[in-house]
Structure formats: C-alpha cells, structure tokens
Amino acid sequence: MGIRFVLLVNKQGQTRLAQYYEYLTLEERRALEGEIVRKCLTRTEQQCSFVEHRNYKVVYRRYASLFFLVGVDNEENELAVLEFIHLFVETMDRHFGNVAHFMLEEMVMNGCVVETSKSNILAPIQLMDKAA
Amino acid sequence: MAGSSSGPSLMDSLFQRTLDDLIKSLRSATAISGADSPSLVLSRAVDDIRREIRASDQTTKAIALQKLTYICALHGVDISWAAFHPSSFSRPLSSSTRNWAISPPPSLRKDLSSRVIPRPPSPSNFSPPRRLCGPRPRPLCGTLISPLQHPTSDSRQVDCRFAPILHPYPDSVRVAFKRLVENLECADQRVVSAAVGVFCELSAVDPKSYLPLAPEFYRILVDCRNNWILIKVLKIFSRLAPLEPRLAKRIVDPVCDHLRQSSAKSLVFECIRTVFTSLDGFDDAVKLGVEKLGEFLASEDDPNLRYLGLKGLSMLQPIHLWAVEESREIVVKSLGDPDSNIQREALHLIGDGIGCQPDRDINHPSQLRLKSDPEFANEILGEILSACCRNFYELVVDFDWYDIEHHLVDIGLRVKDARPELVRVARDLLIDPALLGNPFICRILSAAAWVSGEYVELSRNPVELVEALLQPRVSLLPVSARAVYIQSVFKVLIFCLHSYLEQDGAGKDNASNVQRAHTSNDSAETKGFLTDDSLKHILDLIEMSLNPLVECSEVELQERARNILGFISALQRERPRNCKLITVMADAFLEDLGPVSANAQGRVLVPDGVSLRDDLSDLDGILEAQEEDLPSLTESKSLLAEHRRQHEVYYLPKESSEAEKEGYPRANEAPSSVGRGHIAEGSIQDLIKLTKESLGPRRTKPRPVVVKLDEGESVPTASSLKSVEPRDDPLSGVVREEDIFREPISEEIKGTMIPRSTGESAPHSDENLGDLQKGGRHHRSHSHRRQGRDGAQSRPETEDRGEEGKVSHKGSHRSNHPRRHRRKEEAEGPLNVIQQAPPGQDLLL
Numbered sequence: 001m002g003i004r005f006v007l008l009v010n011k012q013g014q015t016r017l018a019q020y021y022e023y024l025t026l027e028e029r030r031a032l033e034g035e036i037v038r039k040c041l042t043r044t045e046q047q048c049s050f051v052e053h054r055n056y057k058v059v060y061r062r063y064a065s066l067f068f069l070v071g072v073d074n075e076e077n078e079l080a081v082l083e084f085i086h087l088f089v090e091t092m093d094r095h096f097g098n099v100a101h102f103m104l105e106e107m108v109m110n111g112c113v114v115e116t117s118k119s120n121i122l123a124p125i126q127l128m129d130k131a132a
Numbered sequence: 133m134a135g136s137s138s139g140p141s142l143m144d145s146l147f148q149r150t151l152d153d154l155i156k157s158l159r160s161a162t163a164i165s166g167a168d169s170p171s172l173v174l175s176r177a178v179d180d181i182r183r184e185i186r187a188s189d190q191t192t193k194a195i196a197l198q199k200l201t202y203i204c205a206l207h208g209v210d211i212s213w214a215a216f217h218p219s220s221f222s223r224p225l226s227s228s229t230r231n232w233a234i235s236p237p238p239s240l241r242k243d244l245s246s247r248v249i250p251r252p253p254s255p256s257n258f259s260p261p262r263r264l265c266g267p268r269p270r271p272l273c274g275t276l277i278s279p280l281q282h283p284t285s286d287s288r289q290v291d292c293r294f295a296p297i298l299h300p301y302p303d304s305v306r307v308a309f310k311r312l313v314e315n316l317e318c319a320d321q322r323v324v325s326a327a328v329g330v331f332c333e334l335s336a337v338d339p340k341s342y343l344p345l346a347p348e349f350y351r352i353l354v355d356c357r358n359n360w361i362l363i364k365v366l367k368i369f370s371r372l373a374p375l376e377p378r379l380a381k382r383i384v385d386p387v388c389d390h391l392r393q394s395s396a397k398s399l400v401f402e403c404i405r406t407v408f409t410s411l412d413g414f415d416d417a418v419k420l421g422v423e424k425l426g427e428f429l430a431s432e433d434d435p436n437l438r439y440l441g442l443k444g445l446s447m448l449q450p451i452h453l454w455a456v457e458e459s460r461e462i463v464v465k466s467l468g469d470p471d472s473n474i475q476r477e478a479l480h481l482i483g484d485g486i487g488c489q490p491d492r493d494i495n496h497p498s499q500l501r502l503k504s505d506p507e508f509a510n511e512i513l514g515e516i517l518s519a520c521c522r523n524f525y526e527l528v529v530d531f532d533w534y535d536i537e538h539h540l541v542d543i544g545l546r547v548k549d550a551r552p553e554l555v556r557v558a559r560d561l562l563i564d565p566a567l568l569g570n571p572f573i574c575r576i577l578s579a580a581a582w583v584s585g586e587y588v589e590l591s592r593n594p595v596e597l598v599e600a601l602l603q604p605r606v607s608l609l610p611v612s613a614r615a616v617y618i619q620s621v622f623k624v625l626i627f628c629l630h631s632y633l634e635q636d637g638a639g640k641d642n643a644s645n646v647q648r649a650h651t652s653n654d655s656a657e658t659k660g661f662l663t664d665d666s667l668k669h670i671l672d673l674i675e676m677s678l679n680p681l682v683e684c685s686e687v688e689l690q691e692r693a694r695n696i697l698g699f700i701s702a703l704q705r706e707r708p709r710n711c712k713l714i715t716v717m718a719d720a721f722l723e724d725l726g727p728v729s730a731n732a733q734g735r736v737l738v739p740d741g742v743s744l745r746d747d748l749s750d751l752d753g754i755l756e757a758q759e760e761d762l763p764s765l766t767e768s769k770s771l772l773a774e775h776r777r778q779h780e781v782y783y784l785p786k787e788s789s790e791a792e793k794e795g796y797p798r799a800n801e802a803p804s805s806v807g808r809g810h811i812a813e814g815s816i817q818d819l820i821k822l823t824k825e826s827l828g829p830r831r832t833k834p835r836p837v838v839v840k841l842d843e844g845e846s847v848p849t850a851s852s853l854k855s856v857e858p859r860d861d862p863l864s865g866v867v868r869e870e871d872i873f874r875e876p877i878s879e880e881i882k883g884t885m886i887p888r889s890t891g892e893s894a895p896h897s898d899e900n901l902g903d904l905q906k907g908g909r910h911h912r913s914h915s916h917r918r919q920g921r922d923g924a925q926s927r928p929e930t931e932d933r934g935e936e937g938k939v940s941h942k943g944s945h946r947s948n949h950p951r952r953h954r955r956k957e958e959a960e961g962p963l964n965v966i967q968q969a970p971p972g973q974d975l976l977l
Contacts, residue, residue, distance in 0.1 A: 002329075018205050048435035048473055077363050077405070078440065079398030112329040115322060116360050 002111040003081070004056060004071040005032075006104060011065045013037045019104055021111035040067055050078050061085050084113050091118045095125060148184055149177075151198045177203065316348050321358055328352065328364045339371040346372060346379055354386050362390065363402045373410040384414050391420055400424055401440055408447040422448070422455040429462045435474060442466060442477035541579050551583075555590045558583040562600040578613035585620025588627045598624050598670050602677040615688040618681075621674060622696050629703075630718035632667055633711055671700060 008017035015033055024032065039051050040060045051058045053071075059081040060069040068085045072078070088107060107115045115121050149157075154177055161170040177199060184196035315327035331349075335342045349372075353365050366387070373380040384407075391403040404421040411417050421444075428441035442463065448455045456463070466478035558580035584597055591597055601617045601624070609617070674696060681693035702713060776783050 002333075015206060046435055048439040050436065050439060050473065052473075075367065077398055077402045079401055079436070080360065080363050082436070083398055112326075112333075113360060114326050114329065116325075116358070120322070 002073060002076060003108060003113070004073065004111065005069075006108070007033060007037070007067075007069040007071075009033075009037050009041075009067045009069060011041070011067075013041060016066070017104075019108075021108075036069060036071070037067070040069060049082060059085065061089075063089050080113075084108075084116075087116060087118070091121050094118060095122055148192055148195055149180065149199075150195055151202055154199050154202065174203065313345065313348070316345075316352070321361070324352070324356075325358065325361050325364075328361055328368070332364045332367050335368050335371045339375060342368070343372055343375060343379075346376075350383065350386075353383065359394075359396050359399050362399055366402045366406045370406045370410045373406075380411055380413070384411055384417050387411065388417055388420055391417075391424060397428075397437065401428075401444070404444055405447065408444065412448075412451060418448070418452060418455070422452075422458070425455075426459060426462075429459060429466075438466065439474050439477060442474060446477065541582060551587045552590045554583050555587050556592075559591060559593075559597060559600070562597065565603060565605050577609065578616040581613070581617045581620045585616075585623035588620075588624045594624050594628050595666050595670055598628075598673060602673055604677075611686045611688055614686075615692055618678065618689060618692040618696065621678075622692070622699070625670060625674060625696065625699075626714070626717045628667060628670055629714045633714055675700065 002021075004022050005018070005020040007015055007019075009015050013034075015037075018029070018033070020029065036051070036053055036058050039053065040058065043051070049060055051060065056071055056073055057076070057078065058069055058071050059078050060067055061082060062068075068089065070081050070085055072081050084107070088104065091107070107113060107121055157173050158170060158177075161173045181196045181200050181203075184192050185200070187193060187196075312327050312330060315323045316331075318324055318327075328349075331342060331345065349365050349368055352361060353369070356362055356365070369379075369383055369387075373383065387403050387406060391400060391407070394400055394403070404424055407414070407417045407421045425441050425444045428437045428444065431437040431441075445456055445459060445463070463478050466474050561577060561580040562584060581601060584591060584601070588594055588597070598621055601621045606614060606617055678693040678697055681689045682697065684690045684693070699717070
C-alpha cells in the first residue's frame with residue numbers, strides 16, 4: 001500500500017496535520033500518534049530517520065519546529081519517502097498558507113505518490129487562488 | 133470573529149467562519165471545560181457546519197466542507213451525516229468547487245463526474261464505500277471506470293483510486309485492465325506513474341497475472357527517467373522475476389546500469405534491493421550491489437545511509453555470507469555507532485553471521501556498549517545467547533564461546549539490572565542435563581554457574597540450583613568448570629543458611645517461616661523461606677556429591693570439596709557458634725565484586741627495595757650457576773617442562789610480561805627471609821601476584837604462591853615475584869606459593885587440607901586457626917598449582933591471613949609472611965603457579 005499515513009507534528013507533540021490512507025479508529029489513531037511521535041521526538045540529529053514500529057516503518061524528518069512523519073510499508077523505499085517529504089516541504093515552502101492539506105492531496109493518492117513535480121502540484125492551487 | 137465568545141453572537145451567525153478561524157479558535161481553546169474548552173468549540177463548529185453545508189451558496193458549502201475535513205482529519209469527528217451533501221455540488225470548475233473537490237469529506241467517492249474528483253478513501257470512510265459498493269458494485273465500478281475513458285489527466289487519480297476496489301472486486305480488473313495498460317504508454321508521465329502504481333499494488337497480490345505485461349515494464353525500466361516510476365517498476369520486477377528466469381536474465385543488465393549510473397541514492401538502493409532479493413543468482417550483479425552498499429556504509433555523515441547499508445547486508449545474509457565477511461570491519465565498528473538503530477542492525481547482522489565464523493573481535497566492541505548502555509547490553513546478551521541456542525548449541529570454534537562466557541560474567545558484574553535476567557538464564561542453562569554432554573559449552577556453563585552463585589540472592593529457587601549444580605552429569609565437565617560449580621554450591625549454601633538464619637531470627641514464632649519454596653516460582657520473597665527439611669536436603673545432597681571428590685586427584689576439586697565439607701562439619705561441630713559462623717561467611721560473600729581494570733596492578737605502588745623486573749631471563753643465569761648443585765632443579769625443570777607441555781593452555785605465554793601487570797594484586801612484600809631459596813625455574817614463569825584485596829575488586833588473580841625448592845626448609849615464601857637473587861641471599865621472593873582459596877576457610881578445613889599432601893601441615897595450620905579468612909569470594913581464583921606429574925604435591929595453601937583480620941576489607945593482605953609455612957616438597961615440585969584464568973575472568977579487563 002505504500003504510504004499508510006502522513007503526520008505533521010510540532011515539537012510539543014501536537015498533531016497539526018493527519019492524513020491516513022488506511023482505516024484506523026480514532027483511538028487507534030491517537031495511540032499510534034502518541035507512540036510514534038514520542039519515538040521520533042526523542043531522537044537526536046545523528047540518528048537515522050527511520051524508525052521501525054510494529055509491522056511498518058516511519059520515516060521522519062524535522063524542519064524547524066515541525067516534524068514530518070510518514071508511515072510506510074516495510075517494502076517501501078525509505079530514501080524515496082524521505083525525498084517525498086522533502087518535496088512536500090519545498091512545495092509548501094513555495095506556497096505557504098493553509099494549503100498544506102491540498103498539496104498533500106495532489107501529491108499522494110490512495111497511499112501512492114503520484115505527483116512529483118512542484119509546478120504540477122501547485123498549479124491547481126494557484127488557480128484556485130487566482131479565481132478566489 | 134475568532135475568539136472565545138460565550139455564545140453565538142450576531143457576528144458569528146452573519147459571517148461564516150473560515151477554516152483559518154476555526155483552526156485558530158481550536159488552538160486557542162485551552163480550558164478544560166466551559167466556553168473555552170476545545171470540545172465545546174469543536175461541537176459548536178460542527179453544528180455550524182451542519183447548517184452551512186445545507187446552504188445553497190457554493191462557497192459557503194465549500195468552506196464548510198473544508199472545515200469538516202480538517203476536523204475529521206484531526207479530531208476524528210464522525211461526519212458520515214455529511215455524506216450526501218457534497219455530491220450536490222454542481223459541475224463548474226470554479227475555484228470553490230475545486231476547493232471542495234480537493235477536500236471533499238471522506239465519505240464520498242462516488243460521484244464521478246469528469247470534473248469532480250472524489251477524494252481518496254480515508255479512515256472514517258472505509259465502511260461507507262463498502263456500504264455503497266456492496267449492493268451495487270458493478271454500476272459503481274462502471275462509474276468509476278468511465279472517467280478512465282476520459283482523456284484527461286485526472287485519470288491518474290482515478291487509476292489510483294481504483295486499486296482498493298480491485299482487491300475486493302477482481303472482476304473490475306478485467307474491465308479496467310485495458311485502460312490501465314493503455315495508460316502505461318501514455319505520454320504523460322503522471323498517468324504512467326499512476327498506472328505503474330496500480331500495477332505495483334496489483335502485482336503484490338497476484339504477480340502471475342501481470343507477467344504478460346513484463347515487456348511494457350521493461351520498456352519503462354529502460355526508457356524512463358523518472359526515478360519514482362523506476363522505483364515502482366523495480367518493485368514490480370522484484371515480484372515478477374522469481375517467476376520467470378528468462379525475465380530475470382533480461383532485466384539484470386538494465387538494473388545494473390541503473391545501479392552504476394544513477395546518482396539518486398534511493399534508486400540505487402532500490403536496485404540493490406531488487407538484485408539481492410530476486411536476482412541473487414547473478415554474481416556480478418550481487419558484487420556490484422555489494423560494492424555500492426559499501427559506499428553506503430562508508431558515508432560518515434549520514435546515518436540513514438549507514439543504516440540502509442546494514443539493512444542491505446542483512447538481505448544478503450543467508451546465502452551470500454562472503455559479502456558480509458568483507459564488510460565485517462565496518463559492521464563491527466557500527467556496533468559502536470551513536471545511533472541505536474544502527475547498532476541493533478549491526479548486532480543482528482553479527483548474530484546471524486556468528487554461527488559461521490565467530491570472531492573474537494566482535495565481542496570487544498560489544499563490551500564497550502556493555503559499559504554504557506544496559507538496555508543494549510541486554511540485547512547483546514540476548515543475541516549472543518540466541519546464537520548459542522542455535523543448532524542446539526552446536527558451536528564451531530571453542531574460543532569464541534570463551535569470550536561469550538566472558539560476556540556473561542562481565543555483564544553480571546557491570547550491569548546490575550541485567551542480573552536477574554542473567555540468573556534466570558543461567559538457571560536454565562544449568563538445569564539442562566543435555567548441555568553437560570556438550571564439550572563446547574562447558575565454559576558457558578561455568579559462567580552460568582558463577583553467575584548463579586554470585587547473584588544467588590536473585591535466584592528464585594536456590595534448592596533447585598543446588599540440585600542442578602550437583603547433578604551427576606556434572607562430572608562430564610572439565611575440571612575448571614566443575615570447580616566453579618562447586619564453588620557456586622558453596623555460595624548458594626551460605627546464602628541458604630544465612631537466609632534461614634535470618635528468617636528464623638525474624639520470627640521464630642512465626643508460622644509462615646515454615647513456608648517452603650521448594651518448587652515455588654513466584655515472588656522473590658518465597659525464596660527466602662527455607663524449611664529445615666530443605667536445608668537438610670541441601671546439606672545431604674552436598675555431602676553426598678562432594679564426598680567422593682575429597683580424594684579426587686584434581687586439586688581444585690578436591691580443595692573446594694573439602695572446603696565445603698569442612699565448613700559443613702564445622703557447622704555441625706560448633707553448634708553454639710553456628711550462627712556466628714554462618715553470619716560471618718555470609719558477610720564475606722556480601723560484598724559485590726567488581727571488575728578490576730587491567731591497569732590496576734600498575735597502579736599499585738612498588739614498595740621500596742623491591743625491584744620488579746619484567747623479564748625473568750636473569751633467572752636463567754642464576755639457575756645455570758646453580759644447576760650443578762641442584763639436581764633436583766633439573767629434575768624439576770624437566771618435570772615442569774613436561775607438565776607445561778601437557779597443560780599448555782594453563783600457562784602464561786613465556787614472553788608475555790603483560791600478565792604480570794594484569795590485575796594481579798600485589799603480593800606483599802617482604803622478601804624476607806625465606807631462607808635460601810632456589811628458584812624453581814618453572815615457578816618463576818608465572819608472575820602472578822595475589823590480591824591484596826581479597827574482598828575488593830575481584831578478578832584479580834590470586835597471588836601466586838611460590839614454592840621454594842628448599843630441602844626441608846619450611847620457610848614460607850614470599851610472595852612477590854622479585855628478581856632473583858643469588859642463592860645465598862635469603863630471598864624468599866623466588867619462591868612463591870599460591871593461594872588457592874581465598875574464600876573464607878575455616879580452620880578445620882585448612883586442617884583437613886593440609887595434611888593430605890605433605891604431612892607437615894600441622895604446625896602451620898595451627899597458625900591459621902582462629903582466623904577466619906574472609907577472603908573475598910574468589911571463586912574464580914583458581915590459581916592453583918598444577919601438580920607435577922608425579923604428584924609433587926606442593927600443597928596449595930591458603931595463606932591468607934587477613935592481616936587486618938577484617939572481613940570486607942580491601943586492604944587485607946594476603947601476604948605470605950615469612951614465617952608462613954611453606955611446604956613443599958623438597959626436591960620436587962616446581963611449583964607451577966598456574967594461573968588459570970577462570971573462564972572469563974581476566975580477559976575482559
């Protein structure tokens with residue numbers, strides 16, 4: 001299934017954005033977020049960005065005070081996912097605002113990364129803004 | 133409009149709050165309850181949304197939807213009630229619609245007009261789609277598929293969305309298949325990407341059916357420049373290749389090309405993964421992969437790459453061990469990496485590889501970790517033990533396990549938290565009679581016995597332990613191990629007696645004291661409860677098992693057996709003083725022995741007047757000179773030589789002068805008047821000093837005892853290894869005697885021990901009467917002397933007489949005072965001070 005979820009978490013551990021590509025109940029999600037966030041937040045810079053959790057992996061990266069966590073299957077290529085996170089961040093960087101969610105929508109569908117060109121991702125959003 | 137209002141205000145109702153406002157108000161809501169609480173804000177927001185979503189204005193609806201999405205994602209509020217409404221959106225591609233289109237509530241994925249794009253299924257959605265799809269799958273699929281026909285770029289999204297439907301409804305595959313395949317050839321990368329993604333998922337489930345598509349994928353593999361697509365295609369191939377060998381052959385080349393040329397590490401890694409998992413029959417490819425992996429491992433600044441390197445190696449593990457061998461160095465170094473993930477990977481790698489080629493070096497880095505990280509140490513121990521357990525303890529090379537045994541002991545010493553676990557593990561090892569027959573594992577067993585004895589207070593069932601330690605099959609073990617066993621029995625006995633005493637003292641009237649924990653496995657408390665019966669049982673068992681050893685020709689065993697038996701008989705003899713005796717013994721064992729560093733010896737000051745020489749080569753000169761006068765010396769030399777040949781392993785290497793510095797306690801001094809001593813050449817070879825601190829840091833080698841070759845001289849010896857003096861110089865330093873048991877040995881025991889060998893014991897044993905040596909638990913101090921072949925039995929003596937006579941006194945000397953008796957046989961017995969590193973003792977330092 002590729003990507004199972006994408007979370008954006010701040011330094012205090014509060015989830016700022018959560019996108020799940022598999023079905024989990026609210027309690028499960030909360031528990032999951034709690035565990036994973038705790039694991040990732042306590043890691044240092046020198047440690048690698050991959051954390052194994054149960055039967056899948058979490059790839060994370062920290063940008064300023066925000067942690068980007070992506071949960072992927074075991075077969076997934078971790079470096080590619082890291083790339084994806086970076087892409088996401090850069091895309092958002094180009095266009096800040098509340099559209100992080102929309103961008104993610106453009107980039108990932110059904111758990112698969114479908115769009116990797118920043119301009120392509122931003123086009124619809126920019127269109128939206130122009131029209132609005 | 134945001135802000136904490138206490139009730140709906142006019143403003144609120146007039147203006148719809150946007151998503152921003154909502155987020156701000158949610159974030160600023162901090163109170164637990166009341167107007168400001170998050171839950172209240174949330175429920176009000178949901179109410180607002182319900183209202184707004186029914187509005188006719190598209191914008192309002194859109195914003196409401198946005199908010200709803202946000203809430204659903206972050207707070208999991210149920211929004212299935214909203215399912216219907218978004219579908220009432222009309223077609224035009226306005227920004228607001230687009231808005232909605234991008235973030236429709238999750239429950240929708242039906243209405244597929246070509247413009248309105250449903251959102252991917254998300255959590256709270258899973259049941260609704262099924263609900264919808266259930267009764268009418270075909271038509272629904274039809275609606276899903278029809279957009280596929282639509283030549284817009286949106287088909288990519290449809291493609292992806294397709295996959296979950298395909299799983300439960302495989303029929304739909306056929307319908308959509310053609311279209312999907314066409315998409316593969318589409319000029320638009322995005323479409324291709326989406327299609328490949330779908331196939332990736334599909335092939336995970338059923339690779340066979342997608343084999344015919346291989347040529348398509350091959351084309352993509354070769355032509356495509358988009359790394360993401362390539363990665364997906366590689367995944368597909370890794371599933372297809374095992375099914376069709378010809379396919380494997382064809383793709384090897386392009387894959388290797390990518391491997392060589394690509395600058396994208398992710399692609400490289402994926403290629404490596406593909407090669408290792410499905411193309412491992414192709415040596416060249418594997419070699420190339422390993423090379424690239426080496427680059428990963430070597431990257432200094434990126435722990436991610438190192439981690440992936442190790443993971444990659446582990447993919448190769450079972451078959452291509454040579455690759456792991458090559459990178460062994462790096463793997464070992466990784467054990468010391470600051471990142472725990474990397475360490476764990478390295479450990480697993482090593483653990484897997486250890487069965488084939490154990491390497492002593494591996495254990496050294498793990499020692500580093502042992503010191504700093506108890507949790508990791510546990511993992512190491514677990515890994516080591518599991519490696520032990522593999523193949524029913526089939527071990528390849530002996531010395532490797534020697535090190536592992538060091539580990540067990542070292543961990544016990546250093547890592548307090550690991551002790552209970554160690555004890556438990558040790559118990560398991562000890563109880564199993566099958567292990568006793570295995571020649572390779574004896575050292576582990578002796579480490580296990582040591583651990584059990586040392587930390588007996590942590591064990592659950594001491595009686596069981598005693599039984600395990602004394603089981604008949606133990607006689608299959610080599611002497612060194614058996615010696616440790618016996619010593620452990622001693623410790624356990626002391627512990628039991630002591631606890632018995634304590635519990636007796638605690639409340640004689642207390643009926644609960646009678647509780648026995650013969651077979652109890654529960655709480656630690658129960659172990660303290662020993663009944664009279666169980667104690668008797670232990671004592672009987674000990675007597676029964678050890679009596680035969682009293683006459684054993686192996687000196688260590690004999691000595692220890694006699695120790696214990698003597699102790700037991702002392703207990704029985706001295707009824708009134710029993711308790712005191714036991715208490716004293718228990719105190720002796722109370723002190724935790726800690727590890728001693730290898731440099732400890734170096735830090736001990738050399739007393740004045742003593743000049744230590746590293747190399748005893750000048751002994752030779754002296755010996756030569758004396759040779760003619762000492763026929764006995766020659767004889768002893770030859771005996772020694774012969775003995776050495778036979779027991780090579782127990783001797784220190786001749787050239788090593790390091791041994792002297794290693795953890796040997798300083799022998800005390802006074803080279804006094806031992807009388808004329810001749811140097812037994814052999815005895816000098818071992819530069820072992822007895823520990824000063826009997827109770828202090830253990831692991832110090834027991835002070836070697838040098839025996840003089842005097843004829844008839846009952847002079848004691850001295851102790852330290854000093855330079856050899858000319859024979860007329862009454863230097864006792866030449867001869868040393870060794871101390872075997874530093875354990876507390878009561879007078880009786882000494883008395884029993886002594887007469888045996890030389891028969892001259894009486895005088896000196898008396899001297900020691902009245903002292904109880906509270907030597908430290910030196911179970912490992914097997915420095916006993918090996919007897920010469922023809923039983924030149926210089927009796928090992930325990931000389932210790934704590935000078936201060938204090939029990940747990942670090943400074944107590946075991947000095948051999950000059951007037952100590954040294955007995956020795958004249959003419960014989962070069963005393964070989966064999967210092968035997970009790971398994972695991974010194975090398976760890």
